[in-house]
Amino acid sequence: MNARTSALDSLVFGVDVQSGDVRGDAPSYALVALEDEHLDRDVVSFRKLQRLISREEPAIVATDNMYELAADKNALVRFLRSLPDRTRLVQVTGAERPEPLSRVASRHGVPYGKKPMKEAEAAARLAAANVGYEVSAFTDTTMVKVSRGRSTGKGGWSQDRYTRRIHGNVKSAAREVESKLKEAGLSYERDVTEKYGGYANATFAVEAPPEEIPASDRRSGDIRIEIERERRDGIEFEPLVKRRDHVVVGIDPGTTTAAAVVDLEGTVLDVYSSRTADTADVIEWLIERGRPIVVAADVTPMPETVEKFRRSFDAAGWKPSSDLPIDEKLHRTRNEAYDNDHERDAMAAALFAYDAHEDQFERVSRKVPPQFDRGEVIARVVAGGESVEAVLRDLTEDEESEAEETEHEPRELTEEEKRIKRLEAQVGRLEGHVEDLKETLGDRDDRIEEFKRELSDARREERRKARERREVNRLERENGRLKRELEAEREQVDELETKFARLKTLWKLDHSNFADVAEGRDLVPVKVVDQFTKGAIESADERYGLASGDVVYLRDASGAGWRTAELLAETEPRIVLRDGGLSEAADEVLFDREIPVGPAADVTIQEVDELAVARESEVEAAIEDWEARAEERRREQKTAMVDQIISEHRAGEGQSD
Secondary structure (H helix, E strand, O other): OOOOOOOOOOOOOEEEEEEEOOOOOOOEEEEEEEEEEEEEEEEEHHHHHHHHHHHHHHOOOEOOOOOHOEEEEHHHHHHHHHHOOOEEEEEEEOOOOOOOOOHHHHHHHOOOOHHHHHHHHHHHHHHHOOOOOOEEEEEEEEEEEEEEEOOOOOOOHHHHHHHHHHHHHHHHHHHHHHHHHOOOOOOOEEEEEEEEEEEEEEEEOOOOOHOOOOOEEEEEEEEEEEEEEEEEEEEEEEOOOOOOOOOEEEEEEOOOOEEEEEOOOOOOEEEEEEEOOOOOHHOOOOOOOEEEEEEEEEOOOOOOHHHHHHHHOOOEEEEOOOOHHHHHHHHHOOOOOOOOHHHHHHHHHHHHHHHHHHHHHHHHHHHHOOOOOOOHHHHHHHOOOOOOOHHHHHHOOOOOOOOOOOOOOOOOOOHHHHHHHHHHHHHHHHHHHHHHHHHHHHHHHHHHHHHHHHHHHHHHHHHHHHHHHHHHHHHHHHHHHHHHHHHHHHHHHHHHHHHHHHHHHHHHHHHOOHHHHHHOOOOEEEEOOOOHHHHHHHHHHHHHOOOOOOEEEEOOOOOOOOHHHHHHHHOOEEEEEEOOOOOOHHHHHHHOOOOEEHHHHHHOOOEOEEEEEEHHHHHHHHHHHHHHHHHHHHHHHHHHHHHHHHHHHHHHHHOOO
């Protein structure tokens, strides 16, 4: 329960129609700005009123009738939507059935006058004291919609590419908004419409007011972001301070003090017990839960402690004719929860007191018309001893009604009336003297008002600086985020520069002017393949390319089949240097394709990261050595072929004989 009763320490606008009507052409309004008991008064048009509200952002705009600011419900919703996020519209005279402003002002001790400026001041003072109901057309949910900022039916590119770009940008913006909502720790639900290339729109239902959303309305290029509070089905009223209903209270005093609260329908609302709480603590607990009209005990006579509670609330007392038996208290509280016997006794006292007054409550309720507060009437009848009729007459009496003028025949005054007349004349002279004194103090009052205006300006400036500080903090957070992104980009740049340096080295090795770069050194580039497998060959080809005339170095030449050898042979290397032995199938393929193969140990290979170089002279020597071995191998193959033919011929002749 919100038990706040102190005045607001914020700017409050009180508004009342000065002339015209909101349904007409140009209504004017009496405007009172109240802040820390300092008042500023002005008469403004509706447009100027809206500009002042947007500029000053008051905590409350107070009025005695919300339809003085809007012609109908739709216009009222538009007005509420135009208010700054932290500004509330308050109707100080009640909710659906408002009371006269004069009666509300009188009840709360607020000065009132019939002139519009006085009514505006009364509305401001009442709202500042937390009197009235907030007018609301929106829930606590805020809708954030990210959608296309332009049609997908036209563009300079082909339509498919144009559409894909727009939907991709919408998706990126939606992800950015979702990231900010997560960083802010806000609860939300997401609804996405996926389209070709990304999103057509994304809607976030965020459980927070607009001022807490880390995004803002914008429309730029392909993207549009709209932030709007969710509309209620109708207009709702929320009291600035929760009403404390009238209740029946049971007290069980002692070392452990217990209290129970029952409403006027006989429902147990709450129960409490404590060994350390004093009377003030219990009274504060009771005040937070209602306005007691009956205070009851479970024993007779009523204990003095319970009597103190009764007097504190000016409530009626109730005690049983004799002490309540334990079995009756157990039976009466059988359907209720309690923690100890003290709470049970306090609850039993309240329930038995309700039982005793139940018929009276019902009789009074039947006589109370719907427009009156039933609890208020019951309280005055039960605790105050008034009749229902007297209470209703008092509540319906218009305290501001003017006395009827009557005609009197002139007659001669009595001595007492003459004395009264002389005294009235004396009072008139004294009042004139008071007016003179007021004029004498005018300059001082003007100076005080000037100081108050300066104070108001200073506070307004402080609020502006506070807003600037909040914006600076937001920009610092954004700057931090950008710095982190910059650091990540720099790391990526370093990685790309390293890769570029390697590629540049490879370029030098692959180009014809390598001799110039190497300044005459006897070097040739070597391309390294880790294993004699298809995967290793393809990986090397992707990294730096395998081309005709390359010197290829196989770190592990074992295990390759004829398909793998064919794949390597298709690159037409100048020579293949190997570590390990080739399989017979691979050796046969490379030999048939006339690709020189030699042991890597015969050539001095120097490796730099993924690159390698060898001496040109040693490579030439390895090629010449292979050619010599290849020529010998061909002769051997021819000899073997001739021997085989001769053998086959002789075998054929033997069979013919």
